[in-house]
Amino acid sequence: MNRGKRPKIKLTITDRRGKTGCHRGHHVGEVFDYDEDRGKICPMAMHCAFPYIDILRYGGSLPGQPEGCAEFCCSDADVILVFKAEMENC
Incomplete structure (x- = not known):
């Protein structure tokens, strides 16, 4: 890992298992850059994503x-x- 520069993280919506569509309009197949698209991603999803992003970025x-x-x-x-x-590189 390059010190001082955080690795890029791509988020992809791969499935929907609930009974209703996303209240923010997200859909399967949508792709986001974690750092560049933060304002576009539902806050509930971002809240869930953060621990996983942290684990990946710090080598876990x-x-x-x-x-x-x-x-x-x-x-x-x-x-x-x-x-x-x-x-x-995943």
Whole structure:
């Protein structure tokens, strides 16, 4: 990892498991740059994403997940969008 420069993180919406559509209009297939698109991503999803982003950026990994990747869901029980976070080289 390059000191002083945080690795780029890409967020992709991969699935929806809830009964309703996203209240912010997000949909499966949408892709975001975590740093560049923060204002475009639902705050509930950002709240859920932050711990995973932190883990990836500081060299951690998650059990059962490929290195440099993390999958998580937003916290809206009606919507339940599934996100995949990937570092540049995932």
